Amino acid sequence: MVKAAVLKAIGRLEVEDFPRPEIGSKALLMRVELCGICGTDIHLYHGRLQVPLPIIPGHEFVGRIEEIDEEARGLEVLGHELSEGDLITVVPGTNAFCGTCYHCRFTPQRPTLCQNRRVLGVNMSCREPPHLYGGWSEYVYVDAGHWWVYRVPEGMPPEVAVLTEPMAVSTRALERAFEPGFPTSDEGFSLGSTVVVQGVGPIGLLCVAAARLMGAGKIIAIDALDHRLRMAERMGADHIIDLKAYRTSEERVAEVERLTGGVGADVVIECAGVPSAFPEGIAMTRRGGRFIEVGHFTDPGGVEIRPHIICWKDIDILGCWAYPPAQFRKALKALEMGMREFPLEEFVTDRFRVEEAPEALRYAEQRRGLKVVITP
Amino acid sequence: MVKAAVLKAIGRLEVEDFPRPEIGSKALLMRVELCGICGTDIHLYHGRLQVPLPIIPGHEFVGRIEEIDEEARGLEVLGHELSEGDLITVVPGTNAFCGTCYHCRFTPQRPTLCQNRRVLGVNMSCREPPHLYGGWSEYVYVDAGHWWVYRVPEGMPPEVAVLTEPMAVSTRALERAFEPGFPTSDEGFSLGSTVVVQGVGPIGLLCVAAARLMGAGKIIAIDALDHRLRMAERMGADHIIDLKAYRTSEERVAEVERLTGGVGADVVIECAGVPSAFPEGIAMTRRGGRFIEVGHFTDPGGVEIRPHIICWKDIDILGCWAYPPAQFRKALKALEMGMREFPLEEFVTDRFRVEEAPEALRYAEQRRGLKVVITP
Amino acid sequence: MVKAAVLKAIGRLEVEDFPRPEIGSKALLMRVELCGICGTDIHLYHGRLQVPLPIIPGHEFVGRIEEIDEEARGLEVLGHELSEGDLITVVPGTNAFCGTCYHCRFTPQRPTLCQNRRVLGVNMSCREPPHLYGGWSEYVYVDAGHWWVYRVPEGMPPEVAVLTEPMAVSTRALERAFEPGFPTSDEGFSLGSTVVVQGVGPIGLLCVAAARLMGAGKIIAIDALDHRLRMAERMGADHIIDLKAYRTSEERVAEVERLTGGVGADVVIECAGVPSAFPEGIAMTRRGGRFIEVGHFTDPGGVEIRPHIICWKDIDILGCWAYPPAQFRKALKALEMGMREFPLEEFVTDRFRVEEAPEALRYAEQRRGLKVVITP
């Protein structure tokens, strides 16, 4: 039997035993090493996202191949041959997007807009066999024909590889800010740009690291929690703005102005997920700059803005929803490069067993650690 | 003596006589044929923009060269030789941007961001000689070394040429929505795109015309005034949404959805300048689409938005502030092409003499005509 | 039995009878109305492209649904319900790209780069049932699960709809030249741009039409054949350069310079497929402009260029290989708009029956007509 934590109803998370599934065509069974807890999991628990329950939560996972169908051996994304024992990570959003909705047909470069997207650990019901469609479990059943499987690079420990999914979110946020590249001029992010990251939880911290790896000139991290701000500095932030010291929006905007010689930041990335961060981040963006909205994965409500500022600033405000499955390649590369410079292996601060999933969730909700993981 | 309308203080517009100026090096004296009244003029009158008074308002003007310095003859932007009697139009924002502010140095492709920009009819005091720095006047003094002078193409009447300045605003708004062009995919505006224009005053109407000329597939115009909606149809709008029939935001968004097969518009251009149009326009934009904010030249206040929608839609919201002086070339080209298809010469609905400037302003404020002009 | 022209070996084109196939799941049988002959077909005949023979050539086809599986009725790309008798056109390159090659995984916005792409009329062997994988036939068997089926818009005759495939090539070529849209400046194609089209066979003529529809300012068409140059003028070309009058490359480049005030063209589209057109087109491109290489679908050999010119001009040279299946939507839109302005229905100049395919091919090779078609 396989033990897994099941979200049976809103606010009801219970451990359950499932039969170990038979391996179908192109499938593999992965023994979970680590599975991260993400803000999305907390939102799922509280019913802030509409999904068909019951589900096994957990979409940031890394593990080893326990059993694999012959036809799946050749399906590793980068062409490696897969074998039992290989450490792998899996893109939770299926690549087998429906193929017939408007977005699948007309915006293939934005596959996450598919109207029928299926995401492991998020909207895959565990009611029917093979059941094991989420990471808070001893095993995950992976249909490698529909989900992209990446082998973890040599020498990368599971503690780092478990960050692939959030790093995919963060690197795409940075890329949304890339300059077009045609005329050379200060458009968006490029070498030497000043980047503000609002909110340095895991996504924000990985944005800091990605910005550093991509040649940012000056990185300013904003948060209220000391352990996050300390980590931001270790990930490459040049300046921190502590919400406890800069208590008003005006003070924080003034500090960004001071740090940028009165101009404002080239790029601001909103990772706080708090509505008030939105107009504050726009106020921090220089005229002609870019503001990336990646933190509001769920809807915590509204905020007042003044459209005139957006017109007058001639800025770009770019929403950033998830990432295409190809992003995992960049995320793994970023982690590989980042391991040499940043304490990525210290990201995982707290571990809980599958049976402790309810406690783990409560703990994560208190934001005391950085990345809280479930490990069997 | 030269008669001109002078804004002496907020709310105080008076006609005054100035001495006819001597022509300096690289300068010319233009006899005004027509000068449009723009929303900005109304805002200036009410003190909603900070400028050093007194000024002669009027930045949308067309006229004939009365007198010209020898050195100015070779300064026409497109290389035409200038002579007395030539019909010309002038970019009101100086090209002699300061050259030393952050934006002049680092974002030369966005010259309107210059922190020291001087704009004829807007922030050029008429206190000192040669005084005539605005279009509500019999003559305008133009230093062709600092302001770009374009000769009006053969066969274009002043009634059409007077639209060059608003057409520059409108064409840049469309261009902000252009797709990057590298991979071919549905990014932003291209051939066949669905475009919504919110608010079809002069700027919005010219956005409709520009979208038509650039190959839009379906154009939807929104407004409350019948004479504007009728004109929008004549300018190429395929559908109109009359605010008198679709009274709530939900109804209007639903109508755009219906007209786009449930997907939403590829591009939405906000030309209403009303805060509530901002979230409404975002709601009309399809996932992955573009929203252009061009209507809020001044600040009529705030509005509540939900940042989650922007994240979830993965959209681009692009502020659009004025236009570079090179835009006049495209604007003149668009008017030239547009004359063959649209009733551009009917745009000017009402004419007032310089002495009637106060009445003209009040009339324009009531939005009864389309383009109200001052003509000596 | 179904009559079709079969390319059995290089240079051996014969008419053959095939059994009428059973309709499988998601499939339909289309009765061909018209199928264009394209340069690719001539190259196939001469063995210049490596494909597994025998094949039924013909990838530009339009026809009516004769029989359709229930599951295929809902698969029309734009959501129309398909029925017997509907006029349709089909993207010849499968959308069921392999999904596992490098390009399918990492460049989904360029699906034509798939290393395992299957194209009706090009590389689909007709050896096995259902055999009917090409348009020089009475019927084509279309698996609507793997190929995109578009219903032809109301009121568009088959003579125009048969141009959808070449119009897809031409519109993508134009879009490769689009400006990035972020800063407003003269980058690539936009409203008012000067466009040179080298070679106005069908692809070049449709580039002229597309440029016109998208707001080009001045279009210059180059060719040696009078009937093509006349048609180019009717499609919207402002100037023609007749190779019989401008005999040397230097003369033609000088003429483009003259027509562009000494600057050169903003965009040059190479549709001649002749190596010497490549350096000549680069010479016609202004500094900072764009050159699109769309004409060399096959390899007629090499030509000398000077890399210094490319460096010095700071230009973009963009290869343009086929189009994604979504391009047909734009192509159909362009044809719909174009029908109102251009004599698109005169494009088809010569018709041959399936049995006459060998003669048709020889005729097309002589370039006497514009679009030569096969019609059962």
Next chain:
Amino acid sequence: MVKAAVLKAIGRLEVEDFPRPEIGSKALLMRVELCGICGTDIHLYHGRLQVPLPIIPGHEFVGRIEEIDEEARGLEVLGHELSEGDLITVVPGTNAFCGTCYHCRFTPQRPTLCQNRRVLGVNMSCREPPHLYGGWSEYVYVDAGHWWVYRVPEGMPPEVAVLTEPMAVSTRALERAFEPGFPTSDEGFSLGSTVVVQGVGPIGLLCVAAARLMGAGKIIAIDALDHRLRMAERMGADHIIDLKAYRTSEERVAEVERLTGGVGADVVIECAGVPSAFPEGIAMTRRGGRFIEVGHFTDPGGVEIRPHIICWKDIDILGCWAYPPAQFRKALKALEMGMREFPLEEFVTDRFRVEEAPEALRYAEQRRGLKVVITP
């Protein structure tokens, strides 16, 4: 008197004494610390560029302010107050571009295309006072109103600061390869990209360093000289292709294919300036990738290419001519970041006095060192 090396005629370089100039309005006199010798200087000597002789060569210089006009003190680009003794570097191409040519008016984001550009050390005759318009001299006269002056960052030695000009070339080359940033997908350069640098002289080596700083995944350097290849490895190249071991173009292309899993490189930067590198680099570029042509500043002749490859590969070939004056900010930033990781201070391998300029030129021509400099 001021000693300077003067190119009096093609092939005739002589040392001459000039009077020390008076400081005019907005000007300063810089005492040269180091001035690099660049390939352009060699081309000038041999008459391969058309410039009005006599000139003082030398456009890559760094030095200290000896004397400064009051009005120049506030003209430092980034807002620092300038004083006597400050270490500065100067953009050799004037920012006071003419303002009236086509490119100044319509492509301000590409200021190097100005048809009347004046470049210190390149096309500024030293015939008239103040004479000192080039870096192979004890002093350079800098009009800070027309040329951009940057203060060298604290802690950066002249040996590193002298690389600012070539680093500006190299960083712009990388930026030409940037992906547009709108949809996330593998377009051009981004985090993790594979970059090939053909030719690792100073420009190529700095491209390697810039690629590393901007997050390249795999960098492959190609050259024939051992000391360059060793330096490339120290600058961050992951692989080298030694022309002595891979003797044919086919072997080198095969090696790039092997190193990229059969796909080809995402970005290839041609820094060799040898015509045959052009088609070879295109052959190394993956389908859908980008090739940057930066090495052919002068014209060493032609080479045969096959246009079909460019069409079929759907690639972007981007010419890269010089850099805008704003690029120096990024170059200085890149050098500042690079100093922490790479042996930039070892770049300058050989020093010659002004009197030894002829020998220095001959030595540089032999490519024995890396960066050869003139120092008074």
